[in-house]
Amino acid sequence: MELMVNGEAHSVEAPDDMPLLWVLRDMLDIKGPKFGCGVGACGACTVLIAGEPVRSCVMVVADVEGAITTIEGLPEGERLHRVQQAWIKHEVPQCGYCQAGQILTAVAFLERNPEPTDADIDAEMTNLCRCGTYPRLRAAIKTAAGMEG
Amino acid sequence: MGKIAKYTRRGFMGLGIAAAGGLAVGYYYYKKPYPNPLPDRLEPGHFSFTPYVIIGTDGAITIITPRAEMGQGTHTTLAAFVAEELDVDMNQITTDHGPAAPVYYNTAAMAEGGPHPFFEDGFVAEALRSAMGVLGKFLALQITGGSTAMIDGFDKMREAGAMAREVLKMAAAARWGVSLELLTTASGEVLHPDGTRLGYGDIAAEAALLEAPKSVVLKDPSEWRILGKSQTRVELLDKVTGAPIFGIDVELPDMLHATVAMAPRFGTKPLSADKAAALATPGVLNVVEISTATVTGFAVIASNTWAAFEGARALAPTWGAASYPNDSAGLTALFERALEDEASFTFGGEGDAIEALQGATDVIEARYSVPYLAHTTMEPMNATAQLQNGKLQLWVGTQAPGLAKMVAADLLGIDADNVEVVTTRMGGGFGRRAEVDAAVYAALVAAETGGRPVKVTWSREEDIRHDAFRPMSLAHLRGTIKDGMPEALDMKVAAPSILKSLLARTFPSMNSPGNERAILDGAFDQPYSWPHARFAAHQVDTDIPVGFWRSVGYSGNGFIFESFLDELAASGGQDPLEMRLAMMKDPRHAPAREVLKAVAEMASWGQSLPEGVGQGIAHVLSFGTWVAEVVQVDMRSGAVKIDKVWAAADPGLVLDPANFSDQISSGIIYGLSAAIGQQITFSDGMVEQENFYDYDALRMAGCPEIEVALLENSPRMGGAGEPGTPPVAAALGNAIFAASGQRLRALPFGNAVGFDLG
Numbered sequence: 001m002e003l004m005v006n007g008e009a010h011s012v013e014a015p016d017d018m019p020l021l022w023v024l025r026d027m028l029d030i031k032g033p034k035f036g037c038g039v040g041a042c043g044a045c046t047v048l049i050a051g052e053p054v055r056s057c058v059m060v061v062a063d064v065e066g067a068i069t070t071i072e073g074l075p076e077g078e079r080l081h082r083v084q085q086a087w088i089k090h091e092v093p094q095c096g097y098c099q100a101g102q103i104l105t106a107v108a109f110l111e112r113n114p115e116p117t118d119a120d121i122d123a124e125m126t127n128l129c130r131c132g133t134y135p136r137l138r139a140a141i142k143t144a145a146g147m148e149g
Numbered sequence: 150m151g152k153i154a155k156y157t158r159r160g161f162m163g164l165g166i167a168a169a170g171g172l173a174v175g176y177y178y179y180k181k182p183y184p185n186p187l188p189d190r191l192e193p194g195h196f197s198f199t200p201y202v203i204i205g206t207d208g209a210i211t212i213i214t215p216r217a218e219m220g221q222g223t224h225t226t227l228a229a230f231v232a233e234e235l236d237v238d239m240n241q242i243t244t245d246h247g248p249a250a251p252v253y254y255n256t257a258a259m260a261e262g263g264p265h266p267f268f269e270d271g272f273v274a275e276a277l278r279s280a281m282g283v284l285g286k287f288l289a290l291q292i293t294g295g296s297t298a299m300i301d302g303f304d305k306m307r308e309a310g311a312m313a314r315e316v317l318k319m320a321a322a323a324r325w326g327v328s329l330e331l332l333t334t335a336s337g338e339v340l341h342p343d344g345t346r347l348g349y350g351d352i353a354a355e356a357a358l359l360e361a362p363k364s365v366v367l368k369d370p371s372e373w374r375i376l377g378k379s380q381t382r383v384e385l386l387d388k389v390t391g392a393p394i395f396g397i398d399v400e401l402p403d404m405l406h407a408t409v410a411m412a413p414r415f416g417t418k419p420l421s422a423d424k425a426a427a428l429a430t431p432g433v434l435n436v437v438e439i440s441t442a443t444v445t446g447f448a449v450i451a452s453n454t455w456a457a458f459e460g461a462r463a464l465a466p467t468w469g470a471a472s473y474p475n476d477s478a479g480l481t482a483l484f485e486r487a488l489e490d491e492a493s494f495t496f497g498g499e500g501d502a503i504e505a506l507q508g509a510t511d512v513i514e515a516r517y518s519v520p521y522l523a524h525t526t527m528e529p530m531n532a533t534a535q536l537q538n539g540k541l542q543l544w545v546g547t548q549a550p551g552l553a554k555m556v557a558a559d560l561l562g563i564d565a566d567n568v569e570v571v572t573t574r575m576g577g578g579f580g581r582r583a584e585v586d587a588a589v590y591a592a593l594v595a596a597e598t599g600g601r602p603v604k605v606t607w608s609r610e611e612d613i614r615h616d617a618f619r620p621m622s623l624a625h626l627r628g629t630i631k632d633g634m635p636e637a638l639d640m641k642v643a644a645p646s647i648l649k650s651l652l653a654r655t656f657p658s659m660n661s662p663g664n665e666r667a668i669l670d671g672a673f674d675q676p677y678s679w680p681h682a683r684f685a686a687h688q689v690d691t692d693i694p695v696g697f698w699r700s701v702g703y704s705g706n707g708f709i710f711e712s713f714l715d716e717l718a719a720s721g722g723q724d725p726l727e728m729r730l731a732m733m734k735d736p737r738h739a740p741a742r743e744v745l746k747a748v749a750e751m752a753s754w755g756q757s758l759p760e761g762v763g764q765g766i767a768h769v770l771s772f773g774t775w776v777a778e779v780v781q782v783d784m785r786s787g788a789v790k791i792d793k794v795w796a797a798a799d800p801g802l803v804l805d806p807a808n809f810s811d812q813i814s815s816g817i818i819y820g821l822s823a824a825i826g827q828q829i830t831f832s833d834g835m836v837e838q839e840n841f842y843d844y845d846a847l848r849m850a851g852c853p854e855i856e857v858a859l860l861e862n863s864p865r866m867g868g869a870g871e872p873g874t875p876p877v878a879a880a881l882g883n884a885i886f887a888a889s890g891q892r893l894r895a896l897p898f899g900n901a902v903g904f905d906l907g
């Protein structure tokens with residue numbers, strides 16, 4: 001089957017019911033999407049499909065429709081996405097394991113809602129971070145939205 | 150390259166011997182230094198100065214930061230120790246974890262192991278601290294835990310930086326033919342008074358030939374340019390660009406993938422397994438049985454991780470019966486019986502609590518409990534291994550590379566020198582990655598792949614159900630009040646020994662250790678004066694593996710002890726803050742008083758709050774850091790809403806303020822997650838929880854605002870990663886009591902009250 005990932009076409013031979021996460025990680029060596037739970041409960045595996053955040057561990061590869069963006073495909077050339085820049089400014093990551101998923105979730109969310117309230121952030125940013133970077137995640141989202149900081 | 154390697158080795162050995170003698174921390178060091186592992190590994194044109202500094206003729210400067218980076222900023226601060234004295238800027242260096250080698254042992258990790266409070270600095274306590282340190286050296290414990298990385302690195306790594314700097318100056322002095330005293334250093338260059346400069350890279354080759362000075366003078370803290378100021382974390386860019394830095398991201402040519410299906414009843418053997426079904430799963434290549442003291446079960450080897458997971462599901466093994474009570478009710482009964490038995494041992498204490506309680510009429514009595522807990526690091530357990538020609542290579546995110554090396558070598562029957570451990574970045578540790586099980590499993594699977602590398606990734610279900618759990622414990626407390634103030638306390642704690650469990654699964658041939666202070670940590674060693682107090686351990690061991698969970702013994706006892714103090718305050722009609730301050734009578738308790746007063750001021754403690762809103766306070770000294778916290782809850786809707794958490798922490802010396810505050814805040818969120826909803830329970834001899842849907846943690850919406858203040862009154866340096874956790878459950882429970890009059894004595898609180906998590 002054909003997959004478009006970060007602007008590049010790939011053809012893979014994978015069983016239809018294989019989750020997209022493992023196709024990306026184990027077959028295409030794209031390691032940005034992380035394995036956290038395998039049941040759609042943590043968001044570490046988040047990728048964008050046609051701009052929408054998807055938990056790739058519960059998306060079987062045969063059902064993928066649209067271009068896939070992983071964290072590797074987010075910067076434009078050398079230039080980091082403004083959400084990544086805000087993450088650096090606030091030094092959001094601790095261990096960093098959840099952050100690719102957090103960043104992609106925030107990218108999609110800010111496209112839809114460029115001026116989020118705190119309640120919007122609470123409702124949309126549901127990915128787990130075991131290091132507890134939530135206070136800095138919140139601040140970085142506001143910076144990326146050009147709201148403060 | 151032969152010539153260079155020879156020179157560097159000589160240059161380095163000189164430094165190594167000098168570093169072991171006559172310095173401020175000399176008493177920690179056993180006479181003969183361990184060899185420097187770097188020279189054998191250097192690329193041409195690179196020279197090592199001490200085991201911590203590599204300088205290339207191209208000017209590249211690498212600092213070895215031999216502790217686990219789990220997100221706690223360790224690599225940044227350890228590199229800053231060296232950079233400060235070496236006189237290089239943080240943006241001029243790169244860091245490398247370096248190999249597993251005894252020279253990187255952690256003396257501080259063992260130093261607090263004896264049965265004495267942190268603030269006790271009498272002769273016996275000091276002797277024990279240094280004796281435990283020497284023990285650490287013998288065991289070559291290159292471990293990251295007990296929040297000790299900074300304490301251990303503080304002298305060693307600043308000295309390494311200073312040694313390297315002096316040798317570089319000597320080389321420049323020789324080149325220029327001027328006296329050493331005239332030269333200074335800055336930003337990676339030696340400066341001549343006439344304005345001429347020499348980059349470190351330009352003189353590295355010459356410097357490596359020189360004998361190091363016998364001793365060095367470290368900078369006075371007032372001269373620090375880097376330490377004491379917040380630094381940008383060294384791995385930040387990697388972490389926002391999804392760089393493949395974690396163990397789970399390891400990719401090798403010809404690599405296989407595998408997963409594990411381990412005995413869900415601990416210590417049992419498989420009765421049956423459907424190997425045919427597993428092998429029939431597309432992509433599955435092999436199923437192997439593994440049986441050691443550390444791990445028992447199966448590994449499924451496949452062409453990708455998902456196929457391995459599917460194969461493990463199809464395998465559907467059945468297992469023998471558990472040696473311990475089958476369910477949580479049975480375990481509780483076992484622990485309750487242990488409380489009725491004679492005490493195993495006591496620690497600390499004052500006066501005669503038993504006698505004081507015997508004659509008393511108004512005894513305040515309570516039973517507390519805390520559950521087993523899993524760590525759930527964000528990155529599930531995994532390791533990659535390759536066994537070729539009797540040599541094992543391991544890639545693993547581990548807090549204990551030296552231990553992983555030893556145990557893996559032992560099980561494979563090869564020499565430890567034939568094991569090379571590459572320590573990757575890790576997606577969270579919290580104590581879980583001090584265990585060697587993931588590395589051992591991978592090593593044993595690698596013995597079955599004909600020399601091909603294999604990455605063994607655990608499913609989240611295996612990760613949760615095969616943890617080394619925070620121990621469950623039950624406590625029985627009795628106290629009396631006199632003139633409104635606590636008079637006597639008898640605290641009995643029934644809990645298993647972590648070290649005994651650790652030894653059984655790691656070094657089964659070693660004898661069981663002595664009395665374990667973790668069972669009473671967070672109670673007997675706290676900065677309070679009692680007329681009468683007794684702290685008794687009732688040790689109760691089972692085959693359920695228990696281990697180091699962020700803040701270890703303090704995590705449970707901090708809650709139990711500080712909640713019961715709140716009960717005593719209520720009984721005596723005292724303000725919980727004032728009562729604590731009045732009990733902190735000893736001058737050595739002063740840092741505790743200061744953090745309590747600071748946090749009270751931040752939270753406007755004592756203000757009048759609406760009915761249904763309440764504040765709770767708690768203080769716990771752990772890992773050398775004094776932490777007071779206030780939690781405010783609003784229960785007017787019926788459910789508990791956490792408004793805000795304030796914390797004041799005193800680690801003696803704050804090396805990186807932003808990072809330290811972040812660690813305290815992270816510890817608070819970790820502790821709140823557990824206090825609100827986490828528990829590992831048993832049924833049919835097996836852990837009942839499976840994944841984040843039944844073992845969750847705080848998310849953005851439920852995370853309260855957190856405010857942290859840092860103080861520096863303590864006489865010794867304390868840790869950052871763990872001390873934020875212990876007070877928060879007690880402060881939350883005490884706040885719920887203040888808001889509602891309901892006293893919660895069992896964790897998690899979510900079993901008794903609802904929480905509004907947004």
Ligand code: FES
Binds near residue numbers: 044
């Ligand atoms: S790994 Fe996909 S949601 Fe957790």
Ligand code: FES
Binds near residue numbers: 130
């Ligand atoms: S930064 Fe470690 S899990 Fe989020």
